[in-house]
Amino acid sequence: xxxxxxxPLLQIVIVLNATLVAVTYMVLLERKVIxxxxxxxxxxxxxPYGILQPVADAVKLMIKEDITPVRADRWVFTAAPxxxxxxxxxxxxxxxxxxxxxxxGRSVPLYITDINVGLLYIVSVASVGVYGIILAGYASNSxxxxxxxxxxxxxxxxxxxxxxxxxxxxxxxxxxxSMVNIVNAQFNARVWFGFAxxxxxxxxxxxxxxxxxxxxxxxxxxxxxLTGGFHTEYSGMRFALFFLAxxxxxxxxxxxxxxxxxxxxLPPFPNTPALHFLYFVPSWAWFLIKSFxxxxxxxxxxxxxxxxxxxxxxxxxWKVLIPLAIANLVVTGIVKVLIG
Amino acid sequence: MGEAIAFYTIAAFVLxxxxxxxxxxxxxxxxxxxxxxxxxxxxxYVLLGAEFLAVIQILVYAGGIVVLYLFVVxxxxxxxPPEAHQDRNRRTKLGFGLAAAVLLEIAAxxxxxxxxxxxxxxxxxxxGNTEQVGWxxxxxxxxPFEIASMLLLVAMIGAIVLAKREL
Amino acid sequence: MFDTxxxxxxMGPQHPSTHGxxxxxxxxxxxxxxxxxxxxxxxxxxxxxxxENRNWTQIILLTDRMDYVAAATSNVGYCETxxxxxQLEVPRRARYVRTILCELQRIASHCLWVGTHAMDIGAMTVxxxxxxxRELILDLFEEFCGARLTYNSMRIGGLPLDIPPGWDxxxxxxxxxxxxxxxxYETLLTHNRIWLERTRGVGVISGAEAAGLGMCxxxxxxxGVPRDVRxxxxxxxxxxxxxxxxxGVNGDxxxxxxxxxxxxxxxxxxxxxxTEGLPEGPIVGKVPxxxxxxxxxxxxxxxxxxxxxxxxxxxxGKSTNPYRFRVRPPSFCNLxxxxxxxxxxxxxxxxxxxxxxxxxLGEVDR
Numbered sequence: 001x002x003x004x005x006x007x008p009l010l011q012i013v014i015v016l017n018a019t020l021v022a023v024t025y026m027v028l029l030e031r032k033v034i035x036x037x038x039x040x041x042x043x044x045x046x047x048p049y050g051i052l053q054p055v056a057d058a059v060k061l062m063i064k065e066d067i068t069p070v071r072a073d074r075w076v077f078t079a080a081p082x083x084x085x086x087x088x089x090x091x092x093x094x095x096x097x098x099x100x101x102x103x104x105g106r107s108v109p110l111y112i113t114d115i116n117v118g119l120l121y122i123v124s125v126a127s128v129g130v131y132g133i134i135l136a137g138y139a140s141n142s143x144x145x146x147x148x149x150x151x152x153x154x155x156x157x158x159x160x161x162x163x164x165x166x167x168x169x170x171x172x173x174x175x176x177x178s179m180v181n182i183v184n185a186q187f188n189a190r191v192w193f194g195f196a197x198x199x200x201x202x203x204x205x206x207x208x209x210x211x212x213x214x215x216x217x218x219x220x221x222x223x224x225x226l227t228g229g230f231h232t233e234y235s236g237m238r239f240a241l242f243f244l245a246x247x248x249x250x251x252x253x254x255x256x257x258x259x260x261x262x263x264x265x266l267p268p269f270p271n272t273p274a275l276h277f278l279y280f281v282p283s284w285a286w287f288l289i290k291s292f293x294x295x296x297x298x299x300x301x302x303x304x305x306x307x308x309x310x311x312x313x314x315x316x317x318w319k320v321l322i323p324l325a326i327a328n329l330v331v332t333g334i335v336k337v338l339i340g
Numbered sequence: 341m342g343e344a345i346a347f348y349t350i351a352a353f354v355l356x357x358x359x360x361x362x363x364x365x366x367x368x369x370x371x372x373x374x375x376x377x378x379x380x381x382x383x384x385y386v387l388l389g390a391e392f393l394a395v396i397q398i399l400v401y402a403g404g405i406v407v408l409y410l411f412v413v414x415x416x417x418x419x420x421p422p423e424a425h426q427d428r429n430r431r432t433k434l435g436f437g438l439a440a441a442v443l444l445e446i447a448a449x450x451x452x453x454x455x456x457x458x459x460x461x462x463x464x465x466x467x468g469n470t471e472q473v474g475w476x477x478x479x480x481x482x483x484p485f486e487i488a489s490m491l492l493l494v495a496m497i498g499a500i501v502l503a504k505r506e507l
Numbered sequence: 508m509f510d511t512x513x514x515x516x517x518m519g520p521q522h523p524s525t526h527g528x529x530x531x532x533x534x535x536x537x538x539x540x541x542x543x544x545x546x547x548x549x550x551x552x553x554x555x556x557x558x559e560n561r562n563w564t565q566i567i568l569l570t571d572r573m574d575y576v577a578a579a580t581s582n583v584g585y586c587e588t589x590x591x592x593x594q595l596e597v598p599r600r601a602r603y604v605r606t607i608l609c610e611l612q613r614i615a616s617h618c619l620w621v622g623t624h625a626m627d628i629g630a631m632t633v634x635x636x637x638x639x640x641r642e643l644i645l646d647l648f649e650e651f652c653g654a655r656l657t658y659n660s661m662r663i664g665g666l667p668l669d670i671p672p673g674w675d676x677x678x679x680x681x682x683x684x685x686x687x688x689x690x691x692y693e694t695l696l697t698h699n700r701i702w703l704e705r706t707r708g709v710g711v712i713s714g715a716e717a718a719g720l721g722m723c724x725x726x727x728x729x730x731g732v733p734r735d736v737r738x739x740x741x742x743x744x745x746x747x748x749x750x751x752x753x754x755g756v757n758g759d760x761x762x763x764x765x766x767x768x769x770x771x772x773x774x775x776x777x778x779x780x781x782t783e784g785l786p787e788g789p790i791v792g793k794v795p796x797x798x799x800x801x802x803x804x805x806x807x808x809x810x811x812x813x814x815x816x817x818x819x820x821x822x823x824g825k826s827t828n829p830y831r832f833r834v835r836p837p838s839f840c841n842l843x844x845x846x847x848x849x850x851x852x853x854x855x856x857x858x859x860x861x862x863x864x865x866x867x868l869g870e871v872d873r
Contacts, residue, residue, distance in 0.1 A: 307629025
């Protein structure tokens with residue numbers, strides 16, 4: 001009873017709250033890191049060193065006037081940001097922050113659940129998230145957001161193919177679709193899969209940047225772009241949801257990359273007796289540190305690189321990343337058969 | 341008991357959304373109800389213990405095929421006036437008659453197959469759903485699999501030929 | 508197979524990347540630009556007409572406001588034109604200081620150009636780095652003449668003030684800093700594969716065609732035409748300076764970018780020579796109290812950071828105001844090429860092209 005209902009419920013509450021707080025503070029983190037890269041300070045006024053800036057942003061967005069365009073499809077207009085945000089949140093059901101630990105004499109897993117198609121679940125939920133963008137553009141009842149949203153969603157589904165192919169290579173190495181088993185496979189192999197599959201790792205990172213519409217692949221939502229992007233007509237809390245959904249997706253991609261390629265909750269060079277002192281750092285701390293490194297890299301890349309033009313972006317996805325991912329998959333398969 | 345409640349609730353949703361798909365006037369809403377329908381069908385698959393199929397249903401159907409439906413519907417923009425929904429050539433009685441005939445046939449098949457002993461299914465060991473499907477697909481059903489992929493390749497080539505301006 | 512019709516999209520006049528109030532009406536076929544029509548005039552203030560009611564010294568103020576990014580250059584051009592008509596001799600020290608100020612302006616203008624051009628293509632950080640250096644130059648100007656943007660820093664016959672003590676040392680220090688910073692911009696952009704993909708092959712124009720359209724300045728030099736007023740018709744102290752004029756090869760956006768980046772370094776070279784060799788002497792020549800050029804007309808051009816900035820003045824010899832004051836702004840002439848450059852490219856490239864031509868609307872509209 002407690003194990004099937006109370007503990008998961010508690011975990012869901014904790015994870016959801018932590019994620020939402022993390023997402024709002026991601027906004028501040030991004031502004032700060034980009035500011036430091038550009039030799040300025042970022043938000044400093046609200047709270048010491050600008051710490052309360054997300055609160056100010058949240059209040060501002062909540063008290064803004066709620067504008068719905070005339071003749072826009074009201075239900076779809078309201079549903080689109082929700083459809084964008086929800087998939088990013090429900091992915092956390094399968095992400096393992098750590099192994100089973102004993103807490104207050106109980107064996108408590110540091111993950112909400114472990115279904116045996118965990119990785120596929122993540123991918124499928126991410127593909128449903130595309131609907132938010134398509135519907136946002138459609139529901140605005142205006143030519144330009146519609147075209148922009150179709151372009152953005154075409155970008156998303158193209159890079160989904162490349163990313164899924166890299167995931168298949170990881171599945172080959174791990175022999176299972178369950179997220180916890182993938183981490184355990186890295187434990188048994190004594191190496192993080194990022195080292196065993198460097199090509200897949202790089203493709204996953206690039207694809208992850210493209211999936212979350214981040215620079216250098218953010219042409220569909222760049223301010224300099226003519227059509228203003230798919231969320232032109234959104235204001236107030238609905239816009240906030242889109243905005244937060246983008247950061248939530250970023251955190252999801254970081255978490256998945258950590259679990260699959262950087263060993264999840266494992267310290268570097270897991271399962272080697274010489275480095276046993278690394279277990280002093282708790283497992284979930286390792287997970288958070290690694291995710292944080294990815295998030296920092298995402299922001300760093302945004303501050304540094306210019307933006308790809310849309311046709312160059314699609315060409316990169318289809319003509320470079322997908323063939324590379326397929327080649328990687330074939331090579332991995334051959335090596336696995338030969339070495340076993 | 342709980343399973344029965346779950347089944348009937350989900351089935352009710354599936355049927356309800358299916359009715360909405362064909363009855364709603366707005367084409368985009370129709371496609372969206374189809375998506376919801378597929379999601380609930382995936383839930384049915386989970387109830388049956390076919391979790392791989394459920395996830396693939398969402399990934400491929402709801403997340404791929406219907407997205408393409410949506411693209412086409414949005415670009416073609418079928419907002420027809422209400423008068424166009426009154427079609428004089430529509431044979432309503434004949435339609436209902438045919439639907440009733442199909443329903444009877446399905447009921448007959450269901451009754452017949454539940455009367456026969458079920459064929460021995462592979463014992464569901466600790467091996468997950470994915471592995472079983474994988475083994476069957478690449479050994480017993482290899483040829484249908486290859487034919488299906490050929491079909492997809494032909495469809496892709498056809499799409500490119502149609503869309504390209506100069507070849 | 509399917510009938511597609513053209514889409515007409517309006518860019519501006521209020522737009523984050525049109526560098527001012529510029530309106531471009533694009534006709535698109537899908538995403539390719541079929542034609543671009545440039546609509547200007549949103550910043551027209553009637554400077555040429557206003558100057559008919561100002562005396563010759565007051566017009567210097569008006570020239571500031573045309574190319575407000577490189578105001579000192581506009582000042583120098585105007586003063587030299589009047590000096591040419593009046594056949595005034597400008598002392599050597601004044602000519603040297605004018606050279607230093609013009610080259611500092613060139614660097615400041617190119618800083619702004621590189622910042623906005625990079626930001627339009629997506630590299631936000633270069634914008635802030637470039638403006639950080641521009642601040643250093645603006646500080647130098649503020650120390651010299653008290654203003655940061657509209658300097659009014661020249662007089663007919665010389666300069667209003669001599670440089671403050673220690674100013675030349677500060678200029679040399681700035682040159683040392685700036686060298687390293689130009690390397691920083693180049694590290695971020697020049698060999699960056701995304702930058703190369705966005706700028707190589709975009710907006711290619713041949714030298715002959717560019718010259719035929721009236722282009723000038725780095726935009727023309729990017730297409731391989733080695734025309735630079737500082738070399739061809741030297742003014743101020745340029746005949747005594749040793750510098751090179753960078754010339755591009757392919758005539759695309761990347762070459763125009765490379766030309767301007769090299770101009771940074773050449774300007775630093777000129778500034779160093781001029782500051783180290785600054786002669787002593789008076790800062791303003793023998794100028795009558797009331798400036799009344801003899802009747803006649805003259806045209807004189809200088810090389811502003813945007814291109815060949817020319818002034819044509821007509822004096823009727825009797826009044827203290829010009830009869831006609833006409834400016835040949837480089838941005839206006841370069842902007843003519845935008846439809847020809849944009850044809851056949853994608854919408855996202857139009858933004859890159861506007862940045863590559865480097866226009867200032869104050870100059871285009873006057």
